[in-house]
Amino acid sequence: MREFQRMCLVHYHEIGLKGHNRSTFEMRLLRNLEAHVADFPVVTIIRISGRLCVFIKEGTDYDTACRIADVISRVPGVARVSCGYVCDRDLDEMYVAAERAVNDAGAFETFKVKARRNHTDFPVDSMEMNQLVGAYLCEKFPDKKVQMKGQDLTVCVEVVQGSVYVYAHSLRGIGGLPVGSAGKVVCLLSSGIDSPVAAWRVARRGAVCIGVHFSGRPQTSATSEYLVDEIAHVLEQTGCMARVYVVPFGDVQRQIAGTVPPSLRVICYRRLMFRVAEALARKEGAKALVTGESLGQVASQTLENIMATNAAVKLPVFRPLIGSDKLEIIEQAESLGTYEISSQDAPDCCTLFMPRSPETHAKLETVEAAEAGLPLDEWAAQLADAAEATDYRCPAYKPKKRAKTDKPAE
Numbered sequence: 001m002r003e004f005q006r007m008c009l010v011h012y013h014e015i016g017l018k019g020h021n022r023s024t025f026e027m028r029l030l031r032n033l034e035a036h037v038a039d040f041p042v043v044t045i046i047r048i049s050g051r052l053c054v055f056i057k058e059g060t061d062y063d064t065a066c067r068i069a070d071v072i073s074r075v076p077g078v079a080r081v082s083c084g085y086v087c088d089r090d091l092d093e094m095y096v097a098a099e100r101a102v103n104d105a106g107a108f109e110t111f112k113v114k115a116r117r118n119h120t121d122f123p124v125d126s127m128e129m130n131q132l133v134g135a136y137l138c139e140k141f142p143d144k145k146v147q148m149k150g151q152d153l154t155v156c157v158e159v160v161q162g163s164v165y166v167y168a169h170s171l172r173g174i175g176g177l178p179v180g181s182a183g184k185v186v187c188l189l190s191s192g193i194d195s196p197v198a199a200w201r202v203a204r205r206g207a208v209c210i211g212v213h214f215s216g217r218p219q220t221s222a223t224s225e226y227l228v229d230e231i232a233h234v235l236e237q238t239g240c241m242a243r244v245y246v247v248p249f250g251d252v253q254r255q256i257a258g259t260v261p262p263s264l265r266v267i268c269y270r271r272l273m274f275r276v277a278e279a280l281a282r283k284e285g286a287k288a289l290v291t292g293e294s295l296g297q298v299a300s301q302t303l304e305n306i307m308a309t310n311a312a313v314k315l316p317v318f319r320p321l322i323g324s325d326k327l328e329i330i331e332q333a334e335s336l337g338t339y340e341i342s343s344q345d346a347p348d349c350c351t352l353f354m355p356r357s358p359e360t361h362a363k364l365e366t367v368e369a370a371e372a373g374l375p376l377d378e379w380a381a382q383l384a385d386a387a388e389a390t391d392y393r394c395p396a397y398k399p400k401k402r403a404k405t406d407k408p409a410e
Helices: 022-036 062-073 091-104 126-140 194-203 223-236 250-257 262-284 303-310 326-336 364-371 376-386
Strands: 005-011 042-048 051-056 080-087 110-117 153-160 163-172 184-188 208-215 243-248 388-391
Touching: 005 062, 005 163, 022 042, 022 051, 022 062, 051 062, 062 080, 062 163, 080 091, 091 126, 091 153, 091 163, 110 126, 126 153, 184 194, 184 262, 194 208, 194 223, 194 326, 208 223, 208 262, 223 243, 243 262, 243 376, 250 262, 262 303, 262 364, 262 376, 303 364
Parallel strands: 110 153, 184 208, 208 243
Antiparallel strands: 005 051, 005 080, 042 051, 080 163, 153 163, 243 388
16 A cells, blocks of 8 residues: 655635635635745645645655644634545545544544545445444554544545545634735734734734834834834744834924823824824835724723824724733733733833823814924824834735835844
8 A cells, every 4th residue: 555645634714705706815825825834845735625735745754744734723714724644536545544644643532434525426425435434443443432422533534526635633723814815904013912913813814914113212222123023023923924114203202292281192192103104004005004902901092092093094993902801812912922022021102201191081172282283294204214124924915115224034
C-alpha cells in the first residue's frame, strides 16, 4: 500500500453563503493562506467543493502538519481546519488512511465514523461507507468502542470529486471573512488593551486594517511606539495589520491644552486625532475609521462625547467594542496575544496634559466655540504629512507609494 499524502482541509462557513461572488472570497482566502504557510513544507493549495485543501510535502511528520493546521486556524475566514490524508477512491486505501488518521489522533476510548460522498458516481453511499470503515476500525482497535454521541474521536471520510479526504484531528478556526474582502479601514491604535482587539474584530470581518498611533513625542518618550510595533507584529501573524502610521502629537497637544478649557481638552484632542486619521484614510483609500471605545468605560466615551467627536469627520466611525465590558475585552486580548504587551506602562498622548475633571456630557456647540481660534485644518494636514509609516505582512494589502518617512517592519 502506497504512502498517503498529508493534507489540511480548510472549512469555511460565511463564504459558503455567498452567491455569484463566492469564488472571489474563496480566492482571497486561498491567497491569504498561501502567504501564511509559505515557510512550511506545503506543495499547493487548491479549491475543492465547498472548501480548500492544503497539500503537504511527502515525508512531512504529523507534528509539522499540526503546526500548519494551527497557523491556518487563526486566519480570518477559516471556520475549521482538519489534518489528515488524501487517497484514491478505493475502499482498501480508505481503510488504511482511516487507521493512520486514528493513530495520529492520540489517546481515545470511543469513536464514530462520519462518511459522506459529494457525487453519486462513487458506487458506495455514505451510510455504507460508515459501516465499512467503522467495521475495519473496530477490527484494528478492538479495545475501543463505537459511540454515536459524545464520542472522543470522530473519523471523517469525505469523497470529494476525484479524491478521498480522511481525517480525525480538527481545530476550530476563528470564522469571519478573509482579510481583504471588505475594503480598508483606519484604526486608531494605542498601546492599550482595547484598540488592538477592535482592529482584530474588523479584520475578522474582512477589512484591511491601517493603524494610526498618536505618540506624545516629543513631550514624552517613544515607549508607546515600541509597544504598538510589538502589537502590530502580533496582529500581522494572521494578516490583521497592514501598516501603522505614528503621528508625533505632543507639541500640538500642548498648544490645545494651553488654549481650550481644561474640561474640554480630551474631546478636542480626540477631534483632532479623528481629523488626522481621516486625512490618512483619504490617502490610503480607506472607507471608515475604527476605535476601541466601549460605551461609558471612561469619560470620553459617553454618548454625548462620542457624538461631539464624530462631528469632526465625515467618514463613518466603527466601534466594534461599544457593547463589550472590560473583562470580555481582556479575555480576547489574552487570546490574541496582545494583553501582556498592552499591560506595560508607557507614557503617551493619552496621559499627557490630562485635566483633573474632564467633561462627560459635552455639547457640540460648546466644543466648537472652544476650538474656534485653533488652526485645526492646518494642524491635521501637517500631522498627516509628518506621520511615519511602518509596513507589516498583510497579503491583502497593496501599499501606496512609499514616502521618505515610511519604513518596513523589522
